[in-house]
Amino acid sequence: MRKNRTRLTGIVAGFAALGIAAAGCAADPAETRDNDSTVFRFAAAGDPKSLDPSLASDGETFRVTRQVFETLLDHERGGSTIVGGLAETWSTSEDGTQWSFTLREGVKFHNGEDLTAEVVCLNYDRWFNWSGNYQSAAMSAYWQDTFGGFAENESKDAPEPNYVGCSASDDLNLTIEVKNPSSRLPGGFTLASMAIHSPESIKTYDEQAPEGDDAAALTYPEYSQTVGAAHGTGPYMYKEWDKANHTVTVERFDDYWGEKAKIKTVVFKTIPKENDRKQELLSGGIDGYDLVAPQDIAELEKAGVQVPTRDPFNLLYLGFNQTMDGKDTPLADKKVREAIAHAINKDKIISQVYPAGTTPAKEFMPPTLSGWSDEVTEYEYNVDTAKEMLADAGAEDLTLDFCYPTDVTRPYMPSPESIFENMKADLQEIGITVEDKPLTWAPDFLDTTAEGGCSLYILGWTGDYNEAYNFLGTWFAANDPAWGFNDKDIRDKLAEADAEPDPEARLPLYIEANNLIMDFIPGVPIAHSSPSIAFAEHINPPTTSPLTQEDFAEASFK
Structure with missing residues (x-):
């Protein structure tokens, strides 16, 4: 979450029109819930900024994109130990300048394309060759923090690039080279901003790269604001971003390489005020929410709500x-x-x-x-x-x-x-x-x-x-x-x-x-702090993460 103060989650004011669920919308406690037909609704404190995590640096964006996109390396569930992600194994040279990865076999993107070593290199080379708008710290904070600047820095304030290049020796093996060793690796390979996109997606992204005056406006490209172009390899794929109602809907990807998501449809709904999130959960309008106020924990638990806490990190x-x-x-x-x-x-x-x-x-x-x-x-x-x-x-x-x-x-x-x-x-x-x-x-x-x-x-x-x-x-x-x-x-x-x-x-x-x-x-x-997260009694919740990186594919209805 590089601070550059852009990483910190922006909370958009003026969402009072959201209100809280009316009593008539509350879920019937006796209702039968099915993982394939019942929608899981989770409330967040702020809207995501982009469907492309490469352009983001805030936790509310990453909460959504982590369900859709995956990175070379990941963290163990419930902890901070680095484990394999899209890469099954990895190693580094003695001087820390070459990082080699062996990818998992049979991984597919949501549009049916295959994950290969060349595709991974395509992603990393794209970030390295960003220009214009994308070189702003507001757009590429994590790239600059982890790998430095770009192939051609357009600002004297841009850091010197540490990234040298990426090469694929076959379909499953690749090496990423940097000029100098860095303590930010291998951790940087776990960052949501470094998630891997499909070749077709990248082609669309490049076609929409801002130019001229648009590049100075720091506006997000269309592909990152509407569902359709962004394809990852995760257990969920994008279905809808309803900005008017502040919701993002993701749907289970049935060809996922790993354990399939249990719940078919998940909706992330923005409710800025914690008390409104609490009331909506108690009324049955949502099934969970984040950032529980400490003074509300006892009330929620008395009502049967599960309120697990994360380990301090x-x-x-x-x-x-x-x-x-x-x-x-x-x-x-x-x-x-x-x-x-x-x-x-x-x-x-x-x-x-x-x-x-x-x-x-x-x-x-x-x-x-x-x-x-x-x-x-x-x-x-x-x-x-x-x-x-x-x-x-x-x-x-x-x-x-x-x-x-x-x-x-x-x-x-x-x-x-x-x-x-x-x-x-x-x-x-x-x-x-x-x-x-x-x-x-x-x-x-x-x-x-x-x-x-x-x-x-x-x-x-x-x-x-x-x-x-x-x-x-x-x-x-x-x-x-x-x-x-x-x-x-x-x-x-x-x-x-x-x-x-x-x-x-x-x-x-x-x-x-x-x-x-x-x-x-x-x-x-x-x-x-040990921040809390809340789930309704009828939910089998995902494992809480000290890094706030919960995997909603784990969740299910009881």
């Missing part, structure tokens, strides 16, 4: 911006940053806002990841210490603007306003005046934080794969305007870790990076 943090409009902010003073870190009562926030299983964070990655450090500088909650540090910095009368998002829930941030109010009270307790700056999630909050327009802000991240760089590098590998600092020691250490081909040799480098980051204190890591 995320982080909420309080961000500090040290430079705004080319000038240092008060947060450029380390004593001020340390004072705020001591002022935040993480335990209170977790107890009031988060579900059971949430743990306080002491660094910018979960403790389940290799490279987590047990030696970082810690900033225990202590009001007196915080006040003394502010006084030492000569900042007793400090005023800071504080941005927080509205009309949104995220796995790492179940109630932004409640989190903000808790932090505001903590800051006021040590004498800091807080100027509230509530912003609509998309585009206002995401754009403002990304452009460095907030002194303080709350944001977070759910990991894409089990690699420390996917967390640390997301924030601190480059000079990000959201943070407004450029610490050479941190950047150099992360670059050293990223370039190390041996995973075991990377671990001490990540530990060193974590120690450097928390000594520098660019922000305050707050919590690793």
